[in-house]
Amino acid sequence: MxxxxxxxxxxxxxxxxxxxxxxxxxxxxxxxxxxxxxxxxxxxxxxxxxxxxxxxxxxxxxxxxxxxxxxxxxxxxxxxxxxxxxxxxxxxxxxxxxxxxxxxxxxxxxxxxxxxxxxxxxxxxxxxxxxxxxxxxxxxxxxxxxxxxxxxxxxxxxxxxxxxxxxxxxxxxxxxxxxxxxxxxxxxxxxxxxxxxxxxxxxxxxxxxxxxxxxxxxxxxxxxxxxxxxxxxxxxxxxxxxxxxxxxxxxxxxxxxxxxxxxxxxxxxxxxxxxxxxxxLPVVRPTYMAAVPRIFEKVYNGVAAKARAGGAAKYKIFQWAAGVAREYAKVTQDNFRRTGRATAPFGLTARHKAADALVYAKLREAFGGRLRAAVSGSAALAPEIGYFFSGAGIHILEGYGLTESSAASFVNPGEAYRTGTVGKPLPGTEVRIADDGEVLLRGPGIMAGYHGLPEQTAAVLEPDGWLHTGDIGELSVDGYLRITDRKKDLIKTSGGKYIAPAEVEGQFKAVCPFVSNILVHGADRNFCTALIALDEPALLDWAAEHGLGGRPYAELVSTPEVTELVQGYVDRLNQGLQRWQTIKKFRLLPRDLDIEHGELTPSLKLKRPVVERTYQDLIEDMYAGSRES
Known part of the structure; x- marks a missing residue:
């Protein structure tokens, strides 16, 4: 033993x-x-x-x-x-x-x-x-x-x-x-x-x-x-x-x-x-912390907005450095997986060193300057955002678990972490993938059941201890788990194609520095649409630079200039998607989604049914006049 x-x-x-x-x-x-x-x-x-x-x-x-x-x-x-x-x-x-x-x-x-x-x-x-x-x-x-x-x-x-x-x-x-x-x-x-x-x-x-x-x-x-x-x-x-x-x-x-x-x-x-x-952060100077993806998204958007406010040259440097960070992270992680050493070619290493002096070092200082690792959980982190932080020297170790499994069932293993996965199971936790792709867990961290609800307990907890998580996932040959979506959140279009909305939403968060929340819709429809809420501080900064300063958020999102801005990012997103995944239409929400209106859980997860009910009129407007098949 x-x-x-x-x-x-x-x-x-x-x-x-x-x-x-x-x-x-x-x-x-x-x-x-x-x-x-x-x-x-x-x-x-x-x-x-x-x-x-x-x-x-x-x-x-x-x-x-x-x-x-x-x-x-x-x-x-x-x-x-x-x-x-x-x-x-x-x-x-x-x-x-x-x-x-x-x-x-x-x-x-x-x-x-x-x-x-x-x-x-x-x-x-x-x-x-x-x-x-x-x-x-x-x-x-x-x-x-x-x-x-x-x-x-x-x-x-x-x-x-x-x-x-x-x-x-x-x-x-x-x-x-x-x-x-x-x-x-x-x-x-x-x-x-x-x-x-x-x-x-x-x-x-x-x-x-x-x-x-x-x-x-x-x-x-x-x-x-x-x-x-x-x-x-x-x-x-x-x-x-x-x-x-x-x-x-x-x-x-x-x-x-x-x-x-x-x-x-x-x-x-x-x-x-x-x-x-x-x-x-600069006062505590932590070496370790845990957060939810929304925090990393806000930091990323804030850094991008600050660079943009510094003028075209500064923003161009940031975009270049962000690209270098992602490339460096992908190469070093891949090399570590194959050889056990996080190496990169000389040219990429030189570019990374220059970008570090210009951008990454300041970002690390904002986190207190001593952060060895940050654990991200509760929801999926967009891989492109994860790669950005990884390349900048802020190592985000994604983990996975549920309330029903005492939170921590998987976590990425230190230096061997792989962005886009939730890592390996904790010692003592078992995992298997069901025939329909659902992740099943068993181990000492699994709940005893739901309080006073034996039927609902039996629906998710098998007599031999396997918990049905409701999440769809894939296991690599060496035991890394990738969560692709919630089982109940998978979209099936009227054309019969399955779409994982969280995957598309995560990709949009990586390309658009103005987004706060996005919900992709398309179940039983003949194309996909999106409801998009923007990050208010980032939008107000942009508006001030483009002759729209002084207007409130709700007014800005109704302007053609902001619609055109977001359309550019939607077009960039669509270039990397399969045809049936592409966002054909979108609507900008008059305010951000929040806990107070019941649209986000306290851990900042999207409550899809609530958002879709609240903005049903906007959804129907996007499909008005289309031929549903």
Whole structure:
């Protein structure tokens, strides 16, 4: 048996146990950093650190406080908060109490929040602030099992007339109760952790489905313990790394990063404010981070827009450098695959060195200057964007997984990564491709099932443990997986041709620096069309340069000049597509797609049915007068 197999098979039953092991191993090492805004609100944040010992003191207090509130093993404690260090401490506190965390996105409205709290039968809600408290208070009549709301930021979140006694308390109050309990029963938390079995429920994550009510995915403690050990076995991260964590922790992708960090023991800087990413990167100077493709697309569009604003000569240099980056990445990756060495011909290497001095070095500095690798997941990254960053020295390792598989089932292996694939399965995870091309997974990371939905569980989880992912994919002979599309998203035209819309959409994002979101439509139609939302800052910059400055986005997208601009990029896209894949018509949307209107999931995935319903009139207008066959 290999060392990796031994490490994975001899894993403890829970991340709670792993956390206690980590604290015992490196009590005084830095565990977390988090920003504290200046009292005046002006100037840079101060970043404060917690050692593993300090983190454990707070985790113990939270766990003991929950036990004092009467929370029993496997009972649910909901967490409705943005990404912040208190989220991690609270989640660990829930697990160390033997209970289970129900994750709730802070953007979720009161109605859906109440549904999740009721369906999960959550006994306690840990709410970030007065806004999250208000949602629970508004729907309290529907939540008879919700005994307490613990508020992290207590400003404006005092108990109100009509609240049951003790219903609202602050996180500080909870920790105070916990410390008092530990004085009386010092082993109460350790006893709970020792009693946890691998099959006990640890986390209930509600999938943000494109239709109907979200389903609660039941992930037992063993899923997270396995993920922690499997991530460590990949050796992608080391104890010396500094991770920048901004992803929503209510999402499985963010959650799995916590488990991996505890096993490896590196520092994590935590700040979920997406609008501060660009500002934080040079301060945190991460060596490792994870993101969704939309972030890399926005960075790429921003760099292109900045170059364009610098004048024709500067933009020409950027376009040349982008081409060199892609060529260099493709050649070096191909050579590494064949020979084990990432080499390139002398002429290409010389051009790459010149482009590095002019463009790539500045881009790496924007990421903090120390980034070894970035993991991309949750949706497909357009390969041409991946090749651009790869050639610029920012190595994006695509990964793949689902909520139902605890997020990380595949990841690209370090130096041997291949842009356009999601890499190889994590140690201990099995994969096979069904006759219809669907990817099937089996292993310790697979869910126990959907909460209270046995029929829906049986529809995706076979008795022998194989999970139907709903994704179509291809495996290379040496085990790299390429996802081609969602099974349900494949388009069949009225002419009988199958089209993977995500593939076409990804190619458009690579050729058009102005695009924010695109939806390709064509199911049961005789040609393909597209709904396109543009990146507002990039468009406004372009407009200022072309005599259209001062006009709002919605007005600009209705002008012939902008339509002509986008048409040029659509024409470029079509040149590389099969005839039946080409975009014959498109419409520009009056605003970008967003989470608030329900068109994107909180992890920024496109909700196709919602977008198609919202803009049905634009779709029908594109097909008006055409002969449907």
């Amino acid at each position: 290999s060392d990796t197999q031994t490490m994975i098979e001899n894993r403890p039953p829970s991340v709670a146990a792993l956390f206690l092991e980590r604290v015992a191993k490196t009590p005084d090492a830095e565990a977390y950093r988090s920003p504290v805004p200046p009292p005046s609100g002006q100037g840079p944040d101060e970043w404060r650190s917690l050692s593993w010992r300090q983190a454990a003191e707070r985790v113990d207090a939270i766990a003991a406080g929950l036990i004092d509130l009467g929370v029993r093993p496997e009972e649910r404690v909901a967490l409705a908060s943005g990404t912040r260090v208190e989220w991690i401490l609270a989640d660990l506190g829930v697990m160390c109490a033997g209970a289970a965390t129900t994750t709730v996105y802070p953007q979720t409205n009161a109605e859906e929040s109440a549904y999740i709290l009721a369906d999960s039968e959550s006994r306690v809600l840990i709410a970030e602030d007065a806004v999250q408290l208000a949602k629970a208070r508004e729907r309290r009549a529907e939540l008879p099992r919700l005994a307490h709301v613990v508020v992290v930021d207590p400003d404006g979140a005092a108990p109100a007339p009509g609240d049951p006694e003790g219903w609202v308390l602050s996180l500080a109050d909870l920790e105070k109760r916990g410390r008092a309990r530990l004085e009386q029963h010092p082993e109460s938390v350790r006893e709970r952790v020792a009693a946890i079995t691998g099959d006990q429920l640890a986390t209930l994550i509600y999938t943000s489905g494109t239709t109907g009510r979200p389903k609660g995915v039941r992930l037992p403690h063993d899923c997270w313990s396995y993920m922690a050990k499997a991530i460590a076995a990949t050796e992608l991260v080391t104890p010396e790394d500094v991770q920048y964590l901004w992803l929503p922790l209510a999402h499985v992708f963010g959650k799995v990063l916590i488990s991996g960090q505890i096993e490896v023991g590196h520092v994590t800087a935590v700040d979920g404010r997406v609008d501060r990413i660009i500002e934080n």
